[in-house]
Amino acid sequence: MSIVMRVAAVVLSVAAVGVADAQEMTLSAAISMKDAVEELGRGFMASRPGVTLRYNVGSSGELQKQIEAGAPVDLFISAAERQMDQLEKRGLIASATRRVFARNVLTVIKPADSTIDVAKAADLLDARISKIVVGNPRTVPAGQYAEESLRALGLWDRVQPKLVFAENVRQALDYVARGEVDAGFVYTTDAAARGRRVKEAFRPAEDSYRPVLYPAAVVAGAKQAALAQAFLDLLVGREGQTVLARFGFQPPPGGVR
Amino acid sequence: MSPDTTDALLLSLRVAALATALNAGLGIPLAYVLARRRFRGRGLVDLVTTLPLILPPTVTGYYLIVLLGRRGWLGGPLYQLTGWSVAFTWYAAVVAATVMALPLLVRTAKAAFESVDRDLERAAYTLGRSELRTAVEVTLPLARNGILAGLVLAFARALGEFGATLMLAGNIPGRTTTVPLAIYTAVQTGEDPTALLLVGILTALSCVVIVVANQLGARAT
Numbered sequence: 484m485s486i487v488m489r490v491a492a493v494v495l496s497v498a499a500v501g502v503a504d505a506q507e508m509t510l511s512a513a514i515s516m517k518d519a520v521e522e523l524g525r526g527f528m529a530s531r532p533g534v535t536l537r538y539n540v541g542s543s544g545e546l547q548k549q550i551e552a553g554a555p556v557d558l559f560i561s562a563a564e565r566q567m568d569q570l571e572k573r574g575l576i577a578s579a580t581r582r583v584f585a586r587n588v589l590t591v592i593k594p595a596d597s598t599i600d601v602a603k604a605a606d607l608l609d610a611r612i613s614k615i616v617v618g619n620p621r622t623v624p625a626g627q628y629a630e631e632s633l634r635a636l637g638l639w640d641r642v643q644p645k646l647v648f649a650e651n652v653r654q655a656l657d658y659v660a661r662g663e664v665d666a667g668f669v670y671t672t673d674a675a676a677r678g679r680r681v682k683e684a685f686r687p688a689e690d691s692y693r694p695v696l697y698p699a700a701v702v703a704g705a706k707q708a709a710l711a712q713a714f715l716d717l718l719v720g721r722e723g724q725t726v727l728a729r730f731g732f733q734p735p736p737g738g739v740r
Numbered sequence: 741m742s743p744d745t746t747d748a749l750l751l752s753l754r755v756a757a758l759a760t761a762l763n764a765g766l767g768i769p770l771a772y773v774l775a776r777r778r779f780r781g782r783g784l785v786d787l788v789t790t791l792p793l794i795l796p797p798t799v800t801g802y803y804l805i806v807l808l809g810r811r812g813w814l815g816g817p818l819y820q821l822t823g824w825s826v827a828f829t830w831y832a833a834v835v836a837a838t839v840m841a842l843p844l845l846v847r848t849a850k851a852a853f854e855s856v857d858r859d860l861e862r863a864a865y866t867l868g869r870s871e872l873r874t875a876v877e878v879t880l881p882l883a884r885n886g887i888l889a890g891l892v893l894a895f896a897r898a899l900g901e902f903g904a905t906l907m908l909a910g911n912i913p914g915r916t917t918t919v920p921l922a923i924y925t926a927v928q929t930g931e932d933p934t935a936l937l938l939v940g941i942l943t944a945l946s947c948v949v950i951v952v953a954n955q956l957g958a959r960a961t
Binding site: 662663 | 805809810811823825827828906910911912913925927928929930
């Protein structure tokens with residue numbers, strides 16, 4: 484064998500060994516779940532040598548569209564049932580694996596050094612509030628919940644001129660933290676994540692929007708379905724629920740289902 | 741065509757036109773100075789005006805926020821004084837487009853100026869014309885085709901600006917959603933017909949730009 488062939492054979496067999504041992508699982512998670520999922524992922528990888536988790540975070544709407552376009556994702560975590568429902572309708576998730584494992588609460592935040600008094604929804608109409616950020620309601624669950632709440636309170640049309648749309652809830656959080664806007668709709672878990680730069684102004688009445696529920700499911704045709712299921716089991720199990728609670732998530736009403 | 745689509749098209753045209761006008765006002769004199777004058781810091785000016793061409797648009801977008809945001813170096817004092825910030829307004833889209841397209845104009849115009857026969861300029865000087873008059877009456881007309889090519893390229897670049905615009909102006913339908921941003925949202929929400937229409941329009945415009953720029957470039961030599 485020529486030297487080139489020999490080198491190629493060595494390289495290929497090393498690569499083959501690498502591929503056989505390494506298992507990569509791709510997880511698309513709503514960005515509000517990013518920190519909790521990464522922490523759980525660290526423990527997951529530590530207890531499974533050779534397994535690597537790849538996190539794909541963004542707004543649930545964006546992630547849903549990626550899966551519809553055939554993205555090779557193994558597990559999908561959404562911040563609303565709507566996106567998961569749409570995937571289920573198209574047969575793109577393994578329905579039997581779908582579980583709702585966490586719940587969040589919507590809150591309105593303002594920059595930490597803001598001196599504007601915002602104690603209730605109607606205060607958003609104050610002239611000193613010139614810009615309010617919400618997730619783009621077309622693709623971001625946090626924006627969808629915000630729109631729902633503002634409509635229920637009869638304020639949606641009147642705050643329209645002040646609205647700035649963010650591509651996901653963490654971008655909304657960032658705009659408030661930078662002081663680029665006067666107020667924003669995020670989840671309580673997001674507010675806690677940037678606790679030094681933002682403060683909660685008020686929480687919209689919980690009956691003004693549908694509950695923020697996080698469903699998770701193994702994606703249909705997932706290459707790493709077993710690993711995905713294992714991670715899902717971790718999310719719904721006691722250890723996962725404890726970590727989620729530490730980040731400020733609540734268990735879904737009626738417990739994990 | 742839905743109202744959102746027409747809004748995006750009109751906004752994009754307005755933004756690109758204004759950005760190109762600003763670039764012309766800023767870029768042509770700058771290109772002349774870079775082409776014809778030697779001065780301290782010339783290399784630095786050349787570098788800074790070329791940066792937006794090389795830097796990833798999100799990096800430029802970040803710098804623009806740091807500079808012009810409510811707490812920015814320039815935007816901060818402005819906000820304190822007037823309560824107004826450029827972020828999330830259509831002016832932000834203009835700023836982003838101007839900054840991103842400037843290098844294209846400056847480099848093309850600079851090359852056009854450099855290709856003008858200096859003997860013609862010297863002849864004008866010996867005839868008593870000042871540098872300024874020579875620049876305007878002799879050099880500029882001779883460099884005209886190259887400059888026009890640069891303006892056309894800058895216009896196309898401004899029309900297609902996405903990354904920096906998204907960061908500084910945001911994506912607000914009817915206010916800051918330009919055609920590239922509208923395409924992005926249409927794809928994200930699965931509205932393929934809208935995406936296709938806008939993509940088609942931008943592609944057609946880009947083809948026209950290339951043809952025109954090539955013609956002007958050919959006539960310049």
